[in-house]
Amino acid sequence: MFLLLSILPKLSLKYFRMPPLSAPNQSSPEDRNATAKVWMKRGIALLSANAAAALPEALNCFEQALAIRRELPFEETAWYRWLLTACWMNRGDVLTRLGNPTDLTAAVQSFDEAIFHLQKLPLEEDSQYRGRLALAWMNRSLALRAQATAESLHAALLSLVHGKTVIEESVIAGLPVNTALLPILLINRAALLLEVSPPRMLEAMQVADEALILSKPTEHLNLQAAEIGLKARHIFCRAVAILLETPPVDTSRADDWIMQATDKVDEAMQLTARWESQKEAGPFHALRHELFRYGCNLLLAYQPHFMAEFLLDVLDPEQRSPLLAKADDLYQVGLEALDLAAAEMRRRGPLDLGLQKMDRLIVVLKSMSRAADRIKIRSAQRTA
Numbered sequence: 001m002f003l004l005l006s007i008l009p010k011l012s013l014k015y016f017r018m019p020p021l022s023a024p025n026q027s028s029p030e031d032r033n034a035t036a037k038v039w040m041k042r043g044i045a046l047l048s049a050n051a052a053a054a055l056p057e058a059l060n061c062f063e064q065a066l067a068i069r070r071e072l073p074f075e076e077t078a079w080y081r082w083l084l085t086a087c088w089m090n091r092g093d094v095l096t097r098l099g100n101p102t103d104l105t106a107a108v109q110s111f112d113e114a115i116f117h118l119q120k121l122p123l124e125e126d127s128q129y130r131g132r133l134a135l136a137w138m139n140r141s142l143a144l145r146a147q148a149t150a151e152s153l154h155a156a157l158l159s160l161v162h163g164k165t166v167i168e169e170s171v172i173a174g175l176p177v178n179t180a181l182l183p184i185l186l187i188n189r190a191a192l193l194l195e196v197s198p199p200r201m202l203e204a205m206q207v208a209d210e211a212l213i214l215s216k217p218t219e220h221l222n223l224q225a226a227e228i229g230l231k232a233r234h235i236f237c238r239a240v241a242i243l244l245e246t247p248p249v250d251t252s253r254a255d256d257w258i259m260q261a262t263d264k265v266d267e268a269m270q271l272t273a274r275w276e277s278q279k280e281a282g283p284f285h286a287l288r289h290e291l292f293r294y295g296c297n298l299l300l301a302y303q304p305h306f307m308a309e310f311l312l313d314v315l316d317p318e319q320r321s322p323l324l325a326k327a328d329d330l331y332q333v334g335l336e337a338l339d340l341a342a343a344e345m346r347r348r349g350p351l352d353l354g355l356q357k358m359d360r361l362i363v364v365l366k367s368m369s370r371a372a373d374r375i376k377i378r379s380a381q382r383t384a
Contacts, residue, residue, distance in 0.1 A: 029072050029073060029077075029080065032068050032071070032072060033068070033069065033072060033080070033083065035068060036064075036065040036068040036069050036083070036087075037065075039061045039062070039064040039065035039068070040061070040062065040065045040086065040087070040090070042061045043058045043059075043060075043061030043062045043065065043090060043094075044058075044090065046058035046061065047090065047093065047094060047097075052097075055094055055097055055098055056098075058094050059091065059094045059095065059098070062087055062090045062091040062094060063091060065087050066084075066087035066088070066091060069083055069084045069087050070084065072084070074117070078121055078122060081117050081120060081121060082121060082128075082129070084117055085114045085117045085118050085121075085132060085136075088110050088111070088113040088114035088117070089110075089111070089114045089132070089135070089136060089139070091107075091110045092107045092108075092110035092111045092114065092139060092140070092143065093107075093139065095107035095110060095143070096139065096142055096143045096146060099146060101147065104143050104144075104146050104147050105147075107143035108140055108143045108144060111136050111137075111139055111140035111143060112140070114132075114136045115133065115136045115137065115140070118132055118133040118136060119133065124173060124175075127170065127175040127176040127177070130166055130167075130169070130170045130175060130177075131170075131177070131178050131181065133166050134163045134164075134166040134167050134170075134181055134185070135163075135181065136163075137159045137160065137162045137163030137166065138159070138160065138163045138181070138184065138185055138188065140156075140159045141156040141157070141159035141160045141163070141188060141192070142156070142188070144156035144159060145188075145192060145195070148195075150196070150197055153192060153195055153196045153197075154196060156192055157189065157192050157193070157196065160185055160188060160189045160192070163181075163185050164182070164185055164189075167181055167182050167185070179214075180224060182214060183211045183214040183215050183225070183228045184228065186207050186208075186210050186211035186214070186232075187208070187211045187228050187231050187232055187235070189207050190204045190205075190207040190208040190211060190232065190235045190236075191204075191231075191235055193207065193239075194235065194238055194239060194242065199239075199242055201239040201240075201242050201243045201246075202239075202243070204235060204236075204238075204239040205235075205236050205239045205240070208232040208233070208235040208236040208239070209232070209236065211228055211229075211231075211232040212228075212229055212232040212233065212236075214228075215228040215229040215232065216229060219271060220271070220274055223275070226271060226275055226284070227284070229268075229271060230268055230271060230272065230284055230287050230288075230291075231287070233264040233265070233267065233268045233291065234268075234287060234290070234291060236260070236261065236264055237261045237264060237265065237291065237294050237295075237298075240257045240258065240260070240261040240298070241261075241294070241298070243257060244257070244258075244298075244301075244302065254302070255303075258298060258299075258302055258303060261294075261295070261298060262295050262298060262299065262306070262310055264291075265291050265292065265294060265295035265310075266295070266310070266313055268287075268288060268291045269288065269291070269292060271284075272284045272285075272287075272288040289333075292333060292334075293333060295310060296310075296311075296333060296334070300340055311334045
């Protein structure tokens with residue numbers, strides 16, 4: 001799960017006519033930079049196409065611009081150094097997307113160059129300088145993470161520490177800060193904490209919660225905040241799953257972890273349904289399905305007696321989920337989960353509850369049967 005940030009807006013290729021490679025009468029820095037700017041715009045347009053076939057040409061465009069801007073008087077003019085960092089940043093972006101080992105190594109080197117030049121800018125004079133510096137550390141982390149070695153993953157975490165420091169220094173200095181930067185940084189850190197060896201589950205849960213705190217106030221209004229919120233919940237749930245599967249399990253905390261995880265699944269269902277009602281849930285469909293299955297499997301393994309309550313919270317439009325009334329895929333998964341949970345409760349009953357508490361088992365099984373009937377009725381109503 002990569003969150004890669006571009007630093008320039010999407011542009012259309014049709015607006016750009018490429019300059020000749022050796023244009024005459026362009027000896028002034030302004031003229032040479034004008035040529036570089038055309039290369040940059042074309043590269044951004046190719047990158048924005050999100051097509052793998054366009055990446056080599058995008059890389060060529062950024063390298064053409066880089067070759068020009070490296071010869072501009074950036075030691076004398078901060079503006080030219082700023083423009084140079086854009087070349088290094090976008091070159092690193094393309095190389096990260098290309099993704100083979102040689103390209104990823106070059107991507108890290110490209111971000112290193114961007115960081116070197118950004119750190120030479122007067123950071124206190126313009127909040128954009130610090131914003132791009134934080135972004136460079138974050139994208140450097142992504143390139144290292146993609147290398148997927150023990151060493152690179154730890155280096156990726158360290159890059160995020162540097163990026164977070166830059167953001168915090170901006171806040172302390174009273175400079176404007178892009179509010180999206182910190183939650184994106186945190187969500188990438190949380191994911192990384194589960195990929196290092198050994199994984200750091202409790203820390204990942206804490207960082208995911210920090211990202212969620214930042215995204216929650218606007219996740220019903222802002223699509224990027226919604227994505228961060230869903231991924232934060234997903235990482236939290238993955239961390240809980242690893243904790244419960246890694247002995248020795250802290251039984252004094254397991255029930256609380258399970259409750260928090262199922263609450264997050266329920267919240268994720270509500271959030272994706274709200275965006276689906278606005279015809280914007282496409283990017284979240286797979287994540288929603290995965291989180292719902294996770295919630296079912298978690299309860300099946302550890303608390304099957306809560307399965308009916310969980311499923312009705314998610315699927316019954318008369319309870320708390322009127323926005324999920326069209327979720328055919330979730331209805332089918334839910335019914336399968338109820339059948340499995342009922343079978344598991346029957347198997348466990350005499351062992352877990354004892355003969356004196358079999359009445360409790362009967363109550364639970366009846367609640368599951370009523371839940372299954374209710375879900376079937378709702379499914380039939382929406383297909384009628």
